[in-house]
Amino acid sequence: MPKQKTRTTVAKRFTVTKSxxxxxxxxxxxxxxxxxxxxxxxxxxxxxxxxxxxxxxIKRQLPY
Incomplete structure (x- = not known):
């Protein structure tokens, strides 16, 4: 199975909170x-x- 990669463009624009x-x-x-x-x-x-x-x-594109 290939490595999961973070979409860096999405990571720059959005943040996922603890909740x-x-x-x-x-x-x-x-x-x-x-x-x-x-x-x-x-x-x-x-x-x-x-x-x-x-x-x-967006959460799917930010696995980490």
Whole structure:
């Protein structure tokens, strides 16, 4: 059986918590921030949790 490999692109973008949830940061906070309101940028600071089949697919790509 071949070795399991971690998808490094997925590992950079998502983290799996101890309880098994998949956490990510919101997109849209890298550049072109001057036209975005302060409230919008503040809400983009918060992370979010993925659910359902999407979270299962990401967990499968992060075996370690």
């Amino acid at each position: 098994g949830k998949v956490k990510s940061s919101k997109m849209g906070r890298r550049h072109i921030l001057t036209k975005k309101s302060t409230k919008r940028k503040r809400n983009l600071r918060k992370g979010y949790y993925l659910e359902g089949q999407v979270a299962n697919n």
